[in-house]
Amino acid sequence: MITYQYAFTFTDGVTKTFDIALDPNTLALQNRSPTYPSWARLDHAACENCPLDRTRTEYCPIAVNIAALVESFKDVISYEEAEIVVTTDDRIVSKRTAVQNGLTSILGIYMVTSGCPVLDRLRPMVRFHLPFASIEETIFRSSGMYLLAQYFRKKRGLAAAFSFDGLSKIYREIKQVNIGLLHRLKAASNQDANLNALAILDIFAVTFHDSTEDSVDTLEPLFQVYLKRDENA
16 A cells, blocks of 8 residues: 655644555555545536536535545635644654645545546646656656657557647646546635645646647757767767
8 A cells, every 4th residue: 555644733733644555566545534525525616528428426526536635725814824844654754834734735645536527637747746857857757757658659559649648638638627626625615725735736737748749849958868869870
């Protein structure tokens, strides 16, 4: 089992702890939420591009699994500070920062492991989850994941595309999911911590789908060692 624990300790000494367990092979969320609030129903603010069959699926898989998290932070202001400690199987990461930054990281895990067909395509990234990742770090991880996926597709004789058009399309669809989730979170939150955490994730989706290659090109200076002319060519 792959595990992640997020512990938020607030200035008043209160600690909120969240444990996440993933299947080591499929990376699917194992400790699913038993909470099924009305705002988690699939037909409540459903994403425009939701591919799930409404006659067979009663609840949005992401909404169900973030329900306890959203409930816990529904009265928290986004810029309230907390000491956030992230414990993984490999390391411990801690940072004193605004609550929204920690929520962004943990939301990212839930969203790609709950079984949403749109977000599932980012699931490989969760195996190498990076708490508090910057946009630049996420561009590196996301583009690297996508190119590896194409390599494995080609290895199996499947169609593969090594441009970033496909990744841009994925993020366009993720943008629509974020809009749907935002409507759900508005119905479930009194303050803005949950909303702003999702908004931070959405900033990346917007940045990436608007100009994927431009975003990736910002990393080109890091690869100078690979860009020298081969003298033996």
